[in-house]
Amino acid sequence: LMVWLRRCTHYLFIVVVAVNSTLLTINAGDYIFYTDWAWTSFTVFSISQTLVLAVGATYYLTFTGVPGTATYYGLIMTVYTWVAKGAWFALGYPYDFIVTPIWLPSAMLLDLAYWATKRNKHSLILFGGVLVGMSLPLFNMVNLITVADPLETAFKYPRPTLPPYMTPIEPQVGKFYNSPVALGAGAGAVLSVTFTALGCKLNTWTYRWMAA
Numbered sequence: 001l002m003v004w005l006r007r008c009t010h011y012l013f014i015v016v017v018a019v020n021s022t023l024l025t026i027n028a029g030d031y032i033f034y035t036d037w038a039w040t041s042f043t044v045f046s047i048s049q050t051l052v053l054a055v056g057a058t059y060y061l062t063f064t065g066v067p068g069t070a071t072y073y074g075l076i077m078t079v080y081t082w083v084a085k086g087a088w089f090a091l092g093y094p095y096d097f098i099v100t101p102i103w104l105p106s107a108m109l110l111d112l113a114y115w116a117t118k119r120n121k122h123s124l125i126l127f128g129g130v131l132v133g134m135s136l137p138l139f140n141m142v143n144l145i146t147v148a149d150p151l152e153t154a155f156k157y158p159r160p161t162l163p164p165y166m167t168p169i170e171p172q173v174g175k176f177y178n179s180p181v182a183l184g185a186g187a188g189a190v191l192s193v194t195f196t197a198l199g200c201k202l203n204t205w206t207y208r209w210m211a212a
Contacts, residue, residue: 006207013206014060018076021052028101031144039180042144045101046137046184047191053077053103054132054192057110058124058199063206067115074107097147102139106132110196121200129196133188141181 028049031041056077057070081100088098109131110124117123 009206010063013063014073014076017056017059018073018080021056021077030099042137042141042180043184043187046140046180047187049101049103049140050106050133050136050188050192051195053106053136054110054129054195055199055202057107057132058128058196059202059206061110061114062121062124062200062203065119067111067119070107070110070114071104074103077103099144099147102143103136105139106136109135125193125196125200129193130189132196133190133192134185136188137181137184 028045031038031045053074057073060073061067061070063069078100085098085100089095110128113128113131114120114124117127
């Protein structure tokens, strides 16, 4: 009975975590719509993406104990987001303007940290957390700079959900304009250790709940 319950809970949790984390980050690739504060938005969204990736992937990884599971989790999030971004294309936005956040390389680094340290949970938290936090803003900025003429496109295709008074009129230099990657990676390197620890703790709580 416990094996059956554990497996059912495992699949239930991964669906709930993956779906909700994707919902939280559906608009995480839309920094470009906020032309006034694009880089500030990029920094904030980088941290939010690090949160949902690190917590969910670590939870799933430590639940199964199999290196490669974090990458699988990142793939689930990526595919869900591809589907969701199809809505922007349906609204008439060009493909080269729709930014889908990149999670897979960071998830692979998490798996690598777990595998290289022979499934040591504390090393996973420290090394894996830092690697995810530092890498995710970098990969997403590479993703972002591939967008063709983002500023021109943003004015040509204003975001339909923005009220008129929020429609960008003239680009302003945001507070974090100079180095959004450095700020996102710096904050992520610190915060992601906590996020990864939370993912491990969720796993512990799950087991305790099932054993009760």
